[in-house]
Amino acid sequence: MINKIIILNEKHILPFCAKYKYPISQVFPAKLGLYDCINNIKKIPSNINKKYILFFGLISKYKGVEYLLDAFGKIHNKYPNVQLVIAGKGELYFDRALYEGKKYITILNDYISMPQLAGLLNDALFAVCPYKDATQSGVIQTAFSMDCPVIGTDVGALSEAIDNGVTGLIVPPCNSEALAHAIDKLLSNEPLLELMRFNIQNKWRKQMGWDKILDLYIKCYKTK
Incomplete structure (x- = not known):
């Protein structure tokens, strides 16, 4: 028993x-701990010719991708040299027609292998988990294992995984404005991004x- x-x-x-x-x-x-095996995988380069922020993992309604698309749409004119990359298999439940032809968005709607994911995370500025609901997420540990900061929503135990302002940022769920503000905060502050990477390497990894x-x-x- x-x-x-x-x-x-x-x-x-x-x-x-x-x-x-x-x-x-x-x-x-x-x-959920350090996913250190990803660092031993031969990376497939992303071949994305601009700086980018990354959503990765199974695409499902509870992941809140539509809020991320809306948030990035609010600020992309301020950062014309930055793209949003959505990478993962699953149902594109949102209206894809709204985003087709927009050069600042790349949607890779397919299974992402570990070598591909390692390359995507290695080249990303940071990752975003705009979830509407969750308990926790291995996505965060995977990103941190590649020293990639994460913006996540305050659902489930994501706020335990992400130390707000230290290894990433926490925002309210289902709030495009707050998410856009957080993305803007990191894109406009390279020293803060570098500090978060340092904190992941030197604090999170030890814990x-x-x-x-x-x-x-x-x-x-x-x-x-």
Whole structure:
């Protein structure tokens, strides 16, 4: 019989215990950690001839891609040499016709292999997770493992994964204006972007190494 539960963030422990009437003493937090294998993959260059920001992963309605498209549309004239790249397999549930022919948007609606993803993240200015709903996301850890800052929305435990102002930015969900402001903030402040990359390399990596995460599992195992 299962008598202990591991949840991969701290934010959902109390709601889990309340919903399933489970004793909090038997629920233990852990984390999604450094996805270090991506650094050992031979990268396929993105071959995108402009600077760009990146959305990657399965395209689904809860991912909020339409808010990202709308947000970038509000500021692209200010940054004519920056593109938005949407990369991932899935349903283009939004009205694609609104964005066809717009040279500042590139949509790669196909499965993205690990070598392709490594190349896309290596060349990206930063990544964006404009999710409308989520619990957490391996996308963030994947981006951070390539030293790529992330703008994410305040849903689920994304705000645990992204240290606001340190490794990325957190904005309200379903809010194109707030998302546009955050994108503008990073595009207009290269020193801040570089500081975030430094923080990922020198702070996040130390906190999210698997040796530290292993200690959390050992604590769970040893607790009676």
